[in-house]
Amino acid sequence: MxxxxxxxxxxAALFSIGLFGVLTRRxxxxxxxxxxxxxxxxxxxxxxFWRYGDVHNIAGQAFAIIVFAVAAAEVxxxxxxxxxxxRKRNTIxxxxxxxxxx
Amino acid sequence: xxxxQIIFLIVAAITLFAxxxxxxxxxLIRAAFWLIGALFGVAAIFAILHAxxxxxxxxxxxxxxxxxxxxxxxxxxxxxxRDQGAQLNRNWKFGAFxxxxxxxxxxxxxxxxxxxxxxxxxxxxxxxxxxxLGGALVSPDAYVLxxxxxxxxxxxxxxxxxxxxxxxx
Numbered sequence: 001m002x003x004x005x006x007x008x009x010x011x012a013a014l015f016s017i018g019l020f021g022v023l024t025r026r027x028x029x030x031x032x033x034x035x036x037x038x039x040x041x042x043x044x045x046x047x048x049f050w051r052y053g054d055v056h057n058i059a060g061q062a063f064a065i066i067v068f069a070v071a072a073a074e075v076x077x078x079x080x081x082x083x084x085x086x087r088k089r090n091t092i093x094x095x096x097x098x099x100x101x102x
Numbered sequence: 103x104x105x106x107q108i109i110f111l112i113v114a115a116i117t118l119f120a121x122x123x124x125x126x127x128x129x130l131i132r133a134a135f136w137l138i139g140a141l142f143g144v145a146a147i148f149a150i151l152h153a154x155x156x157x158x159x160x161x162x163x164x165x166x167x168x169x170x171x172x173x174x175x176x177x178x179x180x181x182x183x184r185d186q187g188a189q190l191n192r193n194w195k196f197g198a199f200x201x202x203x204x205x206x207x208x209x210x211x212x213x214x215x216x217x218x219x220x221x222x223x224x225x226x227x228x229x230x231x232x233x234x235l236g237g238a239l240v241s242p243d244a245y246v247l248x249x250x251x252x253x254x255x256x257x258x259x260x261x262x263x264x265x266x267x268x269x270x271x
Contacts, residue, residue: 001221002110002150008212010114010147014121014140016205021125023197024190029130029175033137036168037121040144043156051151052222055229058238062245064156065235068163069252073259075168079175080263086179087269095191 007048015041028082028092032075039071110150117143130176138169152225155232 014037021034043064050060086092120139127133141164148157191197212218238244 001104002107003218004220004222005212005218006107006110006114007147007151008218009209010118012205012208012212013118014144015208016201017118017121017125019204020197020201023200024194025125026191027130029172029179030125030133033124033133033172036137036164037124037140040141040164043160044144044147047148047151047153047156051153051225052220055152055223055226055231056234058231058234058244061153061156061231061235062238062248064153065159065239066245066248066252068159069256072163072168073255075171076259076263077266079171080267082175083178083267092179 004048004052007044011041011044011048014038014044026093026095028085028094028097029079031094032078032082035078036071036075039067039074043067106150110147113143113146113150117147131173134169134172134176137172138165141165141169152231155235 018034018037018041021037022031025031025034046060046064046067050058050064053060082092085097089097091097117140120136120143123136124133124140127136141160145157145160145165148154148160239249240246
């Protein structure tokens with residue numbers, strides 16, 4: 001049998017890789033790709049705790065469904081913002097979108 | 103080592119490699135395809151965990167909708183996909199240090215918790231997890247309110263995305 005720690009460490013590694021992408025990528029779309037990886041890591045944790053706890057308590061899976069919905073909403077609004085910024089500024093490099101830093 | 107442990111390790115290694123490629127590949131189309139690989143890996147992890155419905159939803163929603171949306175967005179902003187400049191910003195060493203610190207912190211936090219080496223009880227053969235999940239999502243005693251709020255959130259995101267991306271000229 002697989003111990004619970006394997007899932008948790010896998011999920012922590014996936015989260016850290018996503019965090020690295022969010023913190024370091026310059027392209028806005030690549031930053032959103034990192035956010036998707038982090039949300040998936042959270043889902044792995046939720047489902048693992050559902051499986052290793054009482055499987056009749058379905059809360060872990062229900063939370064994972066809500067995370068799916070939030071991820072879909074986040075990515076649609078995020079990509080709409082990226083396209084809007086690209087139309088106005090002709091760039092999606094995060095360093096060059098600095099008008100709020102004046 | 104049992105067979106399911108070996109399967110888990112192979113899937114986890116492929117998923118983490120794909121995730122690492124997502125954040126390091128310069129070509130954004132390739133990064134989006136690596137993301138599809140990582141999402142399939144997570145779907146396989148769900149299948150190993152007996153969450154069959156979530157594995158299917160992961161493929162349908164993430165791979166079928168979100169990854170395709172990413173590829174469309176990359177193509178609509180194509181000028182920057184060919185960008186030859188640095189893909190990482192100048193603080194990337196600090197970012198790498200911070201994410202390594204988060205991983206190390208989580209790792210040592212997990213080592214200190216005594217529930218971490220627990221193994222799962224055998225999955226009850228008479229338990230229908232999909233039916234239980236469906237019942238819980240529409241039951242007033244369980245999660246009908248978060249479910250409805252999530253649907254309102256999706257409508258708001260749909261309208262907001264159309265408004266933000268609309269060409270107002």
